[in-house]
Structure formats: C-alpha cells, structure tokens
Amino acid sequence: MNSAPSYTSVFPPLYIGLMSGTSLDGVDGVMTAFDGPLHAAYVPFPDTLRAKLMALQQSESDEIHREAIAAGELARLYAECVGQLLAAAGIEANRVRAIGAHGQTIRHNPAQGYTRQINQPALLAELTGIDVIADFRSRDIAAGGQGAPLVPAFHQAVFGSPTGTRVVANIGGIANISVLGATGRVLGYDTGPGNVLMDLWASRHLGTPCDLNGDWAASGKVNQALLAKLLDERYFMLPAPKSTGRDLFNPRWLQTRLSDFGALAPVDVQATLTAFTARSLADAIRRDAPDTEAVYVCGGGALNGCLMKRLQEELGKPVQSTEALGISPNHVEAIAFAWLAARFCERLPGNLPAVTGARGPRILGALYPA
C-alpha cells in the first residue's frame, strides 16, 4: 500500500538504443520514452577501431584476444555515446530504465547455429550505471531462426498502416525490407548488399568512407554486363527467411566478379554497384510487395541521392525517407534497439517468427544489471 513510488509512476521510463551496423561507420544512439522527445547522438569509429573490426570479419590468428580488445574499445565508445545522450537531455543515469546495445557483428552464420555481436556489456553497465540488454540475436537462432532481421516488429509498430501495404527498406551496410501489410501481416528479410560494396569501392578509389550522396556514382555509367554478373548470385534466389552479411558480400565476392571487367573505369563500377543495390532491393519489393503504396527508406542509404533516385526509377512509385513518417532515417534502427530493450524489460517477445523463421515468439536479449 505504502510502497515507495518508482520514477515510472512520475515519468515514463526512458530507454537508450545503441546501434552499430555492418557499415562499420560508428555508433548511432537515441534516448526516448517512445512518445515524448527524442535525443540522438552519433559517435564515429576511430579509424583504428574500424580497422580492428574489419579485420575480425574473417578468420585470422589470435581472434579471441583481438575480439576482446575490440569489444572493450567498442563498449567504451558506447558509454561515450550514452554520456552524450544524458548530457543532451540534462538527466541522470538513474532515470534510464535500460540500454539496448546491439553490439558489432563480426560473424553471422545462422546455418551453423550462431551469430556473433561483440560487445562488453558488463563494462558498459559498469561505465554507465544503467542496466544493459545485449545479445539480442542468439535466442532467435536457438529457436531455429535467422536471428535477423529483428527490426520488422518495430517497423510494424511505428510505420504500419491499416489502409494499405507499406515497405520500409533499411539500407545500412546490408539492406533489409519490412513489408507491412494493412492487416498487420509482416514479412521481412535481408535483400542483399546495402552500402557495403559502394563503401568499399569509394574507399579504395576516392579514399573516403563513402560516396557522398552518390555523386561519384551519378557521374558514371552503369555497365549492364557487370550488373547481370552481380545479380547472378544464389542468395537472391533463396526463399525467405534469409539473412546475410559481410560473410558473403565482402571484397573477395566483389573481386571474383570484377575479374573480367579490369578495363572498366572505377567510376562506372561505382555506378553499377549503386544500380546493383537498387535493383536487388527493387526485385525483392516487386516480388513480395507488388501492391505497396510507397517505400520508406531508413539507414544511411537514405542519404545517397543517386541510390534513392535509382530505386524510385526501378519501382515507379514514391520512394521517400522515413522522415516523411516522422522519424529521421538515421534514428530508426537505434530506436528499434531501445524498443527491443523495452520489450525485454516487459518480458515481451521481440522477434517475428514469420520473419526470422524461429519456432515461436521469444524474449530477446540478456541482462547485465547496473
């Protein structure tokens, strides 16, 4: 009767979401109570950490040690992002109910029963004094699922419409779609590469982490023979549920396909890689959401004007960023991990079995108490 009021009775609980995806660009963080103001922060990876994380994407010597060191550096960067969010909001750590921290994927191999998102969640809890929920994907894989994508449930919750089908395309390093049916039916999977190959080519030939706005690609010419060769990939034929990562779409994959195109100007390769991302996304949308009214793009790909234009040309329907639905494309995935943390705290499932292929709904994540 006289139980002490918790802060939740005065303020709605706040959650922090931290996302660092396959692009290896940095940490996107948000703090939100879901129906109030939103604070956002971005902490880019230092080049040294990016190089360590990149090296961990394939098998090399002394991986366990190198993984632990990189995970510690990552957790410190996560803590820095949390510090920025608290400072921006002018609140204390004890106001935040939990942090949902995705971690950094270094392997994704659901067929062999594992996926690995490195992090040091215990260190993050120690540094921030906030409960940390981590390791969101393993339980879905344990239940026979892909462990990915996990964002469609959140996309449905915030972007679904009862009046028609909508598609949300998240274009990070890898691209995934959520097809949000008017009835609440959701379908989703990784369509293939997002920015990962374009970034690789831009960094090799421009020395920049990405092709800003796709301007370089826009000045080149798409090579149809190379485009056909890139599209001739078994992954695109596989039925959903399916998910992918740098394990497949990596420099080796690209190099093999470029071997007959040595004479092609680098700028034309970039134009073709951009067309490739657009086409593989459009093929998936045409196949699984032919009736969609519009496509809403989130993730860094929404900032690539050339890619957005190509996608719109492919589909012949409106392609806009999720800003049109009220959420910045840069914030969607981080909010999704704040939402997944909230689902964990309420002991509610976070996966959609129809999307991941898991045997059933599962509570996702593991708690590292403050």
Ligand SMILES: Nc1ncnc2c1ncn2[C@@H]1O[C@H](COP(=O)(O)OP(=O)(O)O)[C@@H](O)[C@H]1O
């Ligand atoms: N202004 C821009 N122009 C072109 N591409 C951009 C721009 N801003 C971001 N990107 C792309 O988006 C990527 C980051 O997207 P993000 O959604 O964070 O992906 P991930 O979740 O894989 O980290 C960058 O690596 C880059 O390729």
Ligand SMILES: [Mg+2]
């Ligand atoms: Mg990112």
